[in-house]
Amino acid sequence: xxxxxVHSPSWWRGRLATSLLxxxxxxxxxxxxxxxxxxxxxxxxxxxxxxxSLTPEYYQDFFGRPIYLSVVWRTLEIAFAVSxxxxxxxxPLSYWMTTLSPRGQKISLIIIVMSFWVSVxxxxxxxxxxxxxxxxxxxxxxxxGLADRPVQFLYGELGVCIGMVxxxxxxxxxxxxxxxxxxxxxxxxxxxxxxATSGQFFWRVFFPLTLPALSATFVLVFILxxxxxxxxxxxxxxxxxxxxxxxDMLINQFPHWSLAAAMSCVMLVLTLGLFxxxxxxxxxxxx
Amino acid sequence: MTKPALLQASLLSLAAVLAFNGPAAAEPAKTLxxxxxxxxxxxxxxxxxxxxxxxxxxxxxxxxxxxxYAKLAGLAQSGNVNVALMDLETSELERANANGLxxxxxxxxxxxxxxxxxxxxxxxxASTYFSTIMAWRxxxxxxxxxxxxxxxxxxxxxxxxxxxxxxxxxxxxxADGVDPTKVFPLDLDRAxxxxxxxxGDVIWWTAGGQSAQLLQDNEAQYSIGWSGRIVTKTDLxxxxxxxxLDTSWWxxxxxxxxxxxxxALLYLHEYSDPKQQACIAQYISYTGPSPELDPLLPQDKxxxxxxxxxxxxxxxxxxxxWWYDNAAEVEKRWQEFxxxx
Numbered sequence: 001x002x003x004x005x006v007h008s009p010s011w012w013r014g015r016l017a018t019s020l021l022x023x024x025x026x027x028x029x030x031x032x033x034x035x036x037x038x039x040x041x042x043x044x045x046x047x048x049x050x051x052x053s054l055t056p057e058y059y060q061d062f063f064g065r066p067i068y069l070s071v072v073w074r075t076l077e078i079a080f081a082v083s084x085x086x087x088x089x090x091x092p093l094s095y096w097m098t099t100l101s102p103r104g105q106k107i108s109l110i111i112i113v114m115s116f117w118v119s120v121x122x123x124x125x126x127x128x129x130x131x132x133x134x135x136x137x138x139x140x141x142x143x144x145g146l147a148d149r150p151v152q153f154l155y156g157e158l159g160v161c162i163g164m165v166x167x168x169x170x171x172x173x174x175x176x177x178x179x180x181x182x183x184x185x186x187x188x189x190x191x192x193x194x195x196a197t198s199g200q201f202f203w204r205v206f207f208p209l210t211l212p213a214l215s216a217t218f219v220l221v222f223i224l225x226x227x228x229x230x231x232x233x234x235x236x237x238x239x240x241x242x243x244x245x246x247x248d249m250l251i252n253q254f255p256h257w258s259l260a261a262a263m264s265c266v267m268l269v270l271t272l273g274l275f276x277x278x279x280x281x282x283x284x285x286x287x
Numbered sequence: 288m289t290k291p292a293l294l295q296a297s298l299l300s301l302a303a304v305l306a307f308n309g310p311a312a313a314e315p316a317k318t319l320x321x322x323x324x325x326x327x328x329x330x331x332x333x334x335x336x337x338x339x340x341x342x343x344x345x346x347x348x349x350x351x352x353x354x355x356y357a358k359l360a361g362l363a364q365s366g367n368v369n370v371a372l373m374d375l376e377t378s379e380l381e382r383a384n385a386n387g388l389x390x391x392x393x394x395x396x397x398x399x400x401x402x403x404x405x406x407x408x409x410x411x412x413a414s415t416y417f418s419t420i421m422a423w424r425x426x427x428x429x430x431x432x433x434x435x436x437x438x439x440x441x442x443x444x445x446x447x448x449x450x451x452x453x454x455x456x457x458x459x460x461x462a463d464g465v466d467p468t469k470v471f472p473l474d475l476d477r478a479x480x481x482x483x484x485x486x487g488d489v490i491w492w493t494a495g496g497q498s499a500q501l502l503q504d505n506e507a508q509y510s511i512g513w514s515g516r517i518v519t520k521t522d523l524x525x526x527x528x529x530x531x532l533d534t535s536w537w538x539x540x541x542x543x544x545x546x547x548x549x550x551a552l553l554y555l556h557e558y559s560d561p562k563q564q565a566c567i568a569q570y571i572s573y574t575g576p577s578p579e580l581d582p583l584l585p586q587d588k589x590x591x592x593x594x595x596x597x598x599x600x601x602x603x604x605x606x607x608x609w610w611y612d613n614a615a616e617v618e619k620r621w622q623e624f625x626x627x628x
Contacts, residue, residue: 067626133505155490155506238450238491239628246626253451254618255357 038268045261058262068246068263075242078157079225082164083172086221089165090172091214098180109177112170120167124234127163128154155237163231168224172217179213216281223274226267243267316546318347319554322359322373324535325352326495327571328415328515335566340557346550356382359540363388368540371547372554374414377607378453380536382614384410390539396552399559406576411536412555415573418514418593418602419454420530422498422523427508432529436509437462437481439488444508447501450491452621453610455482455511457531467529471606473613475620482624491625499523515571518591527598533605568592 048055062068097108115123130136131153141147153159183206191201229244236245243263250260323329329350337348351370356379362368375383383389389410399407406413421436423429427444430436437446437459448455457470459481465474482489490507492498498512499520510517517525537558539551557563564575565583572591574580581589589595593602610617 067623071626128504150505233493238493238625239489241626241628249622249625252355252357254614254622255360 041261042265044258045265049258058258061259062262071241071246072243075226079222082161082225083218083222085165086169086172087218090169090176094173094177094180097177112173115170120230124163124231127235131159154235157240159235160232160240163235164225164228168221171224172221175217176213180210183209212281212284216278219274219278223271314546315346315549315553318349319547319550320349320370322351322354322370324354324374331567331570336558336563340554344553359383359388368542370540371543371551373538373540375536375538377534378610380411380538381607381611383538388541390541392539393552397555399556401578402559402576403578411538413534413576414537415535416594417573418530418532420514420525420527422512422517422525423509424502425524433458433461437485439485445488445490447490447492447498447507447510449511450493452617467603470603471609479624514593515573518572528601530602531605532593532602
């Protein structure tokens with residue numbers, strides 16, 4: 001270790017001033033373009049649309065009518081189901097990737113990242129071609145004689161979940177894969193020499209070590225699922241209203257912007273809470 | 288006053304001063320911005336009306352989609368009304384006018400060709416007659432009226448219904464036994480009773496093209512859709528019986544640039560020309576408001592048009608005023624129904 005250099009307090013003040021100056025343009029842009037409209041939306045949610053006076057009626061309306069809360073609950077349910085599916089599929093896949101040769105790992109990474117390059121909208125519509133009644137899967141089932149009537153995949157919760165898992169899987173896979181690579185490969189050798197079987201090593205050593213990363217990415221995927229709009233709109237056939245679809249109805253079909261603002265603020269608070277959870281879990285991963 | 292409002296007020300007063308000072312009226316703007324629904328109808332209008340209009344007056348036409356009452360309310364609230372002409376459904380037109388969002392149309396300046404008398408309102412110019420009708424796949428059992436259409440036991444199959452209360456509730460009420468000649472005022476209880484009964488077999492569509500596409504993909508076996516999207520599809524069957532005849536309107540949003548509004552009045556004059564309407568009817572089977580249109584339409588396809596006598600006689604005309612008067616009630620019940628899916 002080199003000897004620490006001691007700086008004078010005025011040197012530090014100079015550094016602070018320069019840093020602040022460098023950050024200022026970005027802070028201004030974010031503040032004006034993002035924070036200010038967010039504050040205005042929050043203001044709308046507590047201001048009476050016609051008279052301009054402050055009122056809690058929109059929040060009362062939102063919490064008072066069970067129909068809105070049931071949509072929020074349903075969104076939470078779907079988000080949980082999707083996150084679980086992503087974890088069940090993503091964890092084994094990620095583990096398998098760590099056992100590949102370096103070249104194999106690069107190739108599989110490229111394949112996964114390539115899916116990001118295709119727009120969400122295109123991918124969602126592609127599911128209609130694949131899962132539709134006249135689509136690839138149903139035609140294959142018919143050809144193989146496994147089904148005499150088309151199986152209804154689309155326009156319901158099943159189709160929505162499939163579409164969402166497809167989009168969100170890389171979000172779980174990549175951070176989990178990175179965390180798994182951090183685990184020392186010698187641990188496996190040590191465990192085996194000490195008499196453990198492969199299975200025992202996995203459940204008693206490897207899995208607990210990856211648990212913080214898994215829970216962090218699980219929360220991440222959960223947060224992302226809450227805000228999904230395109231997939232339930234296209235693959236749900238109008239029968240899977242999630243929060244974003246409900247807001248779409250309130251903003252574009254029957255303009256009730258103040259109520260929509262109230263809902264958005266509630267969702268923002270909920271998401272911030274979940275994000276705090278994610279940050280604390282992620283902190284444990286680095287440790 | 289907000290800044291945009293102040294700017295607009297000063298622009299308007301300047302324009303007023305200029306207009307007052309000389310015999311020349313305000314010059315039409317070089318660009319005309321129109322807010323329209325999009326889709327096949329807008330494509331047809333672009334080919335038949337916008338092109339010749341640009342050539343004749345040298346005014347560029349810019350289109351923006353989608354339209355809708357919410358968008359107009361948003362523009363007005365932000366104080367930045369940058370469109371001079373807007374496509375509105377009947378209930379949206381009534382609602383916009385009642386909320387003071389529209390300017391009256393100066394019919395003296397438009398000097399339209401002859402139009403049906405109910406196609407001219409002080410604040411609206413009827414642009415299109417269209418119908419909402421039933422359609423089905425040829426391999427599905429053919430329904431002859433709405434009771435049969437919504438009968439999922441005897442006519443098995445999925446239904447593709449419009450995700451818009453104004454285009455489905457009336458049919459659902461008729462299916463419950465309401466007399467088709469006495470549909471309005473609409474009995475919402477009976478309408479929702481039908482929808483509750485069939486909702487497990489429904490796919491809700493939001494884009495006009497889906498009503499035909501879902502049938503062609505065999506996702507649904509029966510569908511309700513707008514006639515222009517359905518009648519030209521030869522692989523589907525349809526019927527105008529008990530269909531709903533309706534009109535789309537051009538409205539002029541209040542607060543738009545007066546020069547652009549002048550351009551809009553010229554555009555409306557061009558639109559009222561039966562030749563342009565016949566051109567539109569070639570691409571999509573909707574008719575315009577000109578009474579002289581029939582001889583100019585393709586004679587072998589006359590039964591595809593909503594306003595054709597044989598079709599008009601079996602349809603009913605929607606009551607835009609009822610939808611507007613009862614908007615709050617309809618909204619509340621529609622939300623309760625849709626969000627509980």
